[in-house]
Amino acid sequence: MATTTMTQTELPKEKSTLYYYLEVKDGGIVQTYPGTAFEKRRKHVPHNVEIKDMRPIRDELTLDKSGFELINHTSEEKDFIDEERIKEVYYPEIEKIIKEKTGATHVHVISHMCRRHTTADSKEDALEKKDTDFVTKNNPARFVHVDQSYRGAEQILYLNMDEEEANKRTKSRWGIINAWQPFGKVVKRDPLAFCDFRTVDENDMRTVVANLPPPGAGEYGNVSKNFAHKGKWEYSLNGEQAPRYEVTNMAHNPNQQWYYAADQTPDEAWLFKIFDSKKDGRARCAVHSSFPLEHQPDQGEARTSVEVRCFVFWEGEDVE
Numbered sequence: 001m002a003t004t005t006m007t008q009t010e011l012p013k014e015k016s017t018l019y020y021y022l023e024v025k026d027g028g029i030v031q032t033y034p035g036t037a038f039e040k041r042r043k044h045v046p047h048n049v050e051i052k053d054m055r056p057i058r059d060e061l062t063l064d065k066s067g068f069e070l071i072n073h074t075s076e077e078k079d080f081i082d083e084e085r086i087k088e089v090y091y092p093e094i095e096k097i098i099k100e101k102t103g104a105t106h107v108h109v110i111s112h113m114c115r116r117h118t119t120a121d122s123k124e125d126a127l128e129k130k131d132t133d134f135v136t137k138n139n140p141a142r143f144v145h146v147d148q149s150y151r152g153a154e155q156i157l158y159l160n161m162d163e164e165e166a167n168k169r170t171k172s173r174w175g176i177i178n179a180w181q182p183f184g185k186v187v188k189r190d191p192l193a194f195c196d197f198r199t200v201d202e203n204d205m206r207t208v209v210a211n212l213p214p215p216g217a218g219e220y221g222n223v224s225k226n227f228a229h230k231g232k233w234e235y236s237l238n239g240e241q242a243p244r245y246e247v248t249n250m251a252h253n254p255n256q257q258w259y260y261a262a263d264q265t266p267d268e269a270w271l272f273k274i275f276d277s278k279k280d281g282r283a284r285c286a287v288h289s290s291f292p293l294e295h296q297p298d299q300g301e302a303r304t305s306v307e308v309r310c311f312v313f314w315e316g317e318d319v320e
Contacts, residue, residue: 011052012262016291018193019044019143021206021249032247035138035213035220038131040123044143047252051193051291054259061259063102063177067197067283068272070261073097073181080114080183080306087112094179094308101271102177102312110160110176110309113219115140118190118302136218140190140290140303144250146274147309148176149207150284152246153275155233156224157311159243163229173317175276179308181269190290190303191260192270195250197283199257206249214241223309250287260291274309279320 022028022043033039054061054070063069077089087109095107115138122139129135148156153176158166180192213221226243237243261268272286 008052008257011054011056013050013052014260014291015294016049016051016193017046018049018252018258018289018291019046020252021045021144021208023206023251029208031209031211033132033211033213034223035134035218036131037126037129037133037135040126040135041131042143045252049256049258051258051260053262055261058261061196063271063273064282065198066194066259067286068194068259068270068288069101070264071097071101071269071271072267073269074267075181075183078183080304086306090306090308094310097179097269098177098271098310098312103314104312105315106313108161108311108313110156110311111223112306112308113138113223114304114306115219116302116304118298118300120298121302134213134217134221138219140192140305142190142290142292144195144252144287144289146205146248146250146285146287147178148274149205149246149248150275151207151233152210152248155237155245156243158229158232159227159237159245160225161227161311163227166229169311169313170277171319173277173314173319175278175312176274177310177312178272178274179269179310180272180305181266181307182264182303182305183266184304185266187264187303187305189293189296189300191262191264191293192305193258193260193289193291194270194272195287196257196259197273197286199255200287201253201255204251204253206251207246208249209235209244210247211239211244212242248285248287256287277319278317 117137122137125137
């Protein structure tokens with residue numbers, strides 16, 4: 001029987017709003033403070049977009065082509081409550097999957113983050129707090145971003161690895177890949193959306209410096225270590241209590257093509273690039289954001305998900 005490939009215009013889609021970078025001239029910022037009340041009040045620029053369900057063209061969207069890929073994975077860990085069990089059970093699973101998918105010679109987990117609250121929950125938590133106070137209710141990140149800029153990827157490497165080893169590792173191809181997976185239930189609100197790297201104009205990238213909270217101050221306090229190293233940048237990455245590094249925010253561009261997976265199950269996970277040192281035309285990162293479904297109420301049962309960040313190394317491959 002003859003088959004036809006569904007065209008882009010025929011893909012099921014969600015109409016939603018994505019939140020983009022507010023330019024400095026319009027009151028935007030160049031420094032941000034994840035996990036604080038300030039961050040929850042930060043202003044962005046809303047744009048109406050159509051986000052396509054990628055399931056009919058799933059095989060066409062891969063790590064090296066689009067920057068993201070949906071995979072099947074059933075974890076032995078189900079609750080994601082015990083921090084040590086997450087590290088003992090889930091970390092090795094993700095390391096193995098990334099090695100198999102990418103051909104990497106070494107994968108090193110940086111950290112993980114669980115989300116169990118809605119945007120409304122976290123904004124309510126921030127309501128009576130000062131800008132500098134920490135918000136411990138961790139909601140889906142509802143603004144368009146990449147976790148590190150290209151330079152920020154190198155910065156977070158040196159913040160989490162012995163300097164001598166980092167110098168050695170960056171002589172070959174290396175990158176950062178995140179894994180994101182729901183747990184406990186099917187995603188019925190705040191799914192994750194990705195922009196196909198082939199439709200990203202790097203001129204739309206905006207650099208913001210993220211100043212992390214100290215260890216123990218909510219989920220963001222555990223994102224990165226704070227290893228000291230010789231100065232390589234015009235500002236110190238080692239704050240008094242916690243590190244800082246560059247992240248990427250995005251300006252809107254109508255050419256951007258966005259995708260999500262409808263009704264993602266706990267047996268499915270996203271792999272997506274934060275950075276790839278290769279400059280041979282393959283995807284180097286995955287611009288992403290959570291988004292509200294078209295008829296999603298502000299209040300409701302929160303989406304539950306886990307995200308793991310990994311350094312990925314390809315020993316023997318040219319760095320670029």
